[in-house]
Amino acid sequence: MVTYFEASLESVSVHHVGNQSQNEFYALSNEPLTFKNEVIPQLLKQYFLKPFEKATEVYHLTHTSGDLSLNEVHHFITQAFEDKDKFHEMSEQVAKHLYNVSNHPSIKPGELYVAYFSQVQIEGNLLDAMGIFKSENKEIYLKVYPDQGGFGIDYEENAININKLDKGVLIFNIEKENGYKVVVVDHTSRGHDAAAYWKDDFLQLKIRNDSFNQTNNALGIYKNFVTQKLDDEFELSKADKIDLLNKSMKYFKEKDTFDMDEFAGEVIGNPQAIESFKNYKSQYEQEFESPIADVFEISSNAVKKQQRVYKSVLKLDRNFHIYIHGDKELIEKGFDEGKSMNYYKVYFKEEA
Incomplete structure (x- = not known):
C-alpha cells in the first residue's frame, strides 16, 4: 500500500x-x-x-x-x-x-x-x-566499544528503538x-x-469505504452472523458453522466480484437464513453508518486479513483439535451411550 x-x-x-x-x-x-x-x-x-x-x-x-x-x-x-x-x-x-x-x-x-x-x-x-x-516508550541500549586492547561497555537510557x-x-x-x-x-x-x-x-x-473496506466488512459481518446470530434461529453444530465459514472464504478467494444474491445462493442456501443474513447486514449498516454494496470488487488483501481470524478448528475438550478444510459430509457426529460421550467419525482415503 x-x-x-x-x-x-x-x-x-x-x-x-x-x-x-x-x-x-x-x-x-x-x-x-x-x-x-x-x-x-x-x-x-x-x-x-x-x-x-x-x-x-x-x-x-x-x-x-x-x-x-x-x-x-x-x-x-x-x-x-x-x-x-x-x-x-x-x-x-x-x-x-x-x-x-x-x-x-x-x-x-x-x-x-x-x-x-x-x-x-x-x-x-x-x-x-x-x-x-x-x-x-523508551528503552535502554548497551554500547560495546574498544578500550585499552579489550572492550568496554556502557549504556544509554531513554533511547528510542x-x-x-x-x-x-x-x-x-x-x-x-x-x-x-x-x-x-x-x-x-x-x-x-x-x-x-x-x-x-x-x-x-x-x-474509506473502498473495496478493501467493503470486503473486510462483508466477511466480518458474515463471520459474526454465523458464529453469533444463527444459533437464535437454527440448530447448528460447530462443524456446520465451520462449513459455512469455509464456503464463504472459498467464495471470496475464487471470485473477483462479490454479488449479494449469488453469494446468498451459493454459500448460505437456506431462504430463511438468507433473509436473516440480509437483515443482520442491514442492521450493521445502520448502526455503524457504513453501507455495503450488493455488488463490489473483492480485495484480495482484505480476504487475507480476514482469513487469519476465520476459524476452521473443532476443539474437543483438551485432547483433540480437528481442522475442517473440505467436505463436511466426511465428518459425522454421534453419541456413545456406553461412555456417555460425544464422538466424531472422520472418513479419509490416505494418511499423510
Whole structure:
C-alpha cells in the first residue's frame, strides 16, 4: 500500500507533549531539526515510514458536523501543504492540539515529530505527505566499544528503538475535499482505555469505504452472523458453522466480484437464513453508518486479513483439535451411550 524507496525527508520538527490530566505540559522547539550528517535522515525515514508498508486500510479526516474545516489537523495540514514556509508553525499547532486531547490519565507523555515528505507512494501515486509521529516508550541500549586492547561497555537510557514506532499517521496531499488519504499506525493503545484519543479525538478519522473496506466488512459481518446470530434461529453444530465459514472464504478467494444474491445462493442456501443474513447486514449498516454494496470488487488483501481470524478448528475438550478444510459430509457426529460421550467419525482415503 505505502512504499518509500523514492521518498525524501524534507523537514522535521520535534516537540514534547505531556498529559494534561496529570498536570504535565508541552514544550515546543524554536525551529526544525538540523541534520549533522546524512545518516540521521535515513534512520528517521526508516523509523517513520517502514511501519506503513503493511498498512492496508485508508482513512479520511472528518468532523462530526460535516464541516472539514473544523477538523483541526485538516486545517493545520492544509496550511502547510499550500505554503511550506508555514511548516514549523503548523507543527506547533498540531502539538498544541494533541495536548488538548491528551486528557486521559493513561496517555503517556512523549516526543511528537511532525515531518514533511516528498515522493511517498500510495496506490500507485507519488505524493507529498505530512507525517505526525509520537514516541511514548523508551528503552535502554548497551554500547560495546574498544578500550585499552579489550572492550568496554556502557549504556544509554531513554533511547528510542527505530524499529518500534508507537503512533503515527501519514496524510497524503490528495483528495483534500474528502479529508485527504490517510494511513495510521497505533501500537500502544490496543485494549487500552485511552485507545480512542489518537484516531478519534486527535485525528477524527473515518475509514474509506473502498473495496478493501467493503470486503473486510462483508466477511466480518458474515463471520459474526454465523458464529453469533444463527444459533437464535437454527440448530447448528460447530462443524456446520465451520462449513459455512469455509464456503464463504472459498467464495471470496475464487471470485473477483462479490454479488449479494449469488453469494446468498451459493454459500448460505437456506431462504430463511438468507433473509436473516440480509437483515443482520442491514442492521450493521445502520448502526455503524457504513453501507455495503450488493455488488463490489473483492480485495484480495482484505480476504487475507480476514482469513487469519476465520476459524476452521473443532476443539474437543483438551485432547483433540480437528481442522475442517473440505467436505463436511466426511465428518459425522454421534453419541456413545456406553461412555456417555460425544464422538466424531472422520472418513479419509490416505494418511499423510
